[in-house]
Amino acid sequence: MGKLYGIGVGPGDPDLLTIKGKKLINSVDYLFCPVKKEGSESFAYEIIKSHLENRSVQIVELVYPMHYKEDALKSMWQLNGEKVTEMLSGDKSGAFITLGDPSVYSTFMYTMPYIDKSVVEVEVVPGITSFCATACAMGIPLVEWEEGLVIYPVRKNSGETLSKILRENDNAVFMKPASDQAALVEALRNNGLENNFALISKTGTEQQNVITDIHTLEQGEMPYLSTMVVKKKGIAKS
């Protein structure tokens, strides 16, 4: 039986990898690294490479294009699933590294259905999510007491949904806020939450940047890889 570990490597700081993740990447025969196209850099690999002590591990690129045509993606998942299955069949082991946590919008979970479980056993290892890292880096709670929390990926033309989420919830995390920046700003204004948000990019790196002024938000363009936290209670650092 082959063995595959799906490992969340966290949001970017190499030391936010778990001890379990580090042990596993150093114990396997193959390290599967998602890349946008053949030969391009794997961000997940960049995160873990300083912890890779097993020099005999074989690095295998798996291509995951960034576009959103579902059919093309599905055939790519299938191709990658079959490739992984084939390489691990028998008694080989592999680690598939993925950003953040595997259960939250991850490439790994899209591929998992295409792994043949009759020949490869799969174990999933959690990682630090970008939203937890963001809140911790800012020193603010995401959610407390009897409050709830919504995590939502901003899409184009989602203005009404965004307004409703803000109206009905104590705390919200918006992923990919740049997908409809204008609608998000409007939803904040409509709910009187102009001073209750933080937009953070490059969490936990030296280039970490936090915007809490709605005018700055209106005048500039949000970076693609950013996260917005909105709290009805306010986002002041305690």
Next chain:
Amino acid sequence: MGKLYGIGVGPGDPDLLTIKGKKLINSVDYLFCPVKKEGSESFAYEIIKSHLENRSVQIVELVYPMHYKEDALKSMWQLNGEKVTEMLSGDKSGAFITLGDPSVYSTFMYTMPYIDKSVVEVEVVPGITSFCATACAMGIPLVEWEEGLVIYPVRKNSGETLSKILRENDNAVFMKPASDQAALVEALRNNGLENNFALISKTGTEQQNVITDIHTLEQGEMPYLSTMVVKKKGIAKS
């Protein structure tokens, strides 16, 4: 200046501590461990103790009672905040360990406002949340694609809120589901989601237990420390 690290130690498996967390607990003068009452066991300490190599670190218990009288809790937070501030003033360093992630319903965040920031600098280090660990242990995604996710702590008499959450969201995580088990079962039934949930307890341990049958749920009592995941798409392991 003193330095305090608030460190999420994850849900229970010692190897789900981050590399950063391990480095920090071995670098500080004091290790602050939350306990329910004086002399009782600290679960956070049990999680990290196998990684504690610095034998000269001084272990300090901080009492956090489990009851919910807010006034009494506030004075406890203040007392603990002042104790930590006093011990770290000058140039001492400390690590305050907390279950899961510090930004998600954590004892640490309630204490942080009572740390005097003019004499102690605070850095918060994220940890693996119970809900990510739960989904990974089950091999299912919490949230995919353009779906949203709600995290909500069940309270007594919350039937209508639970029904509304299930009606309006693709995915929900219910913390402390035992707080109103009957209302939760009813909300699942009202929304036709009898086959779309998993209740998991003792995540990631050898006693891990998963319930997906609503009759079992109706006949038994949920363990206090359990988590429920509900997915409209279904919870079948891929």
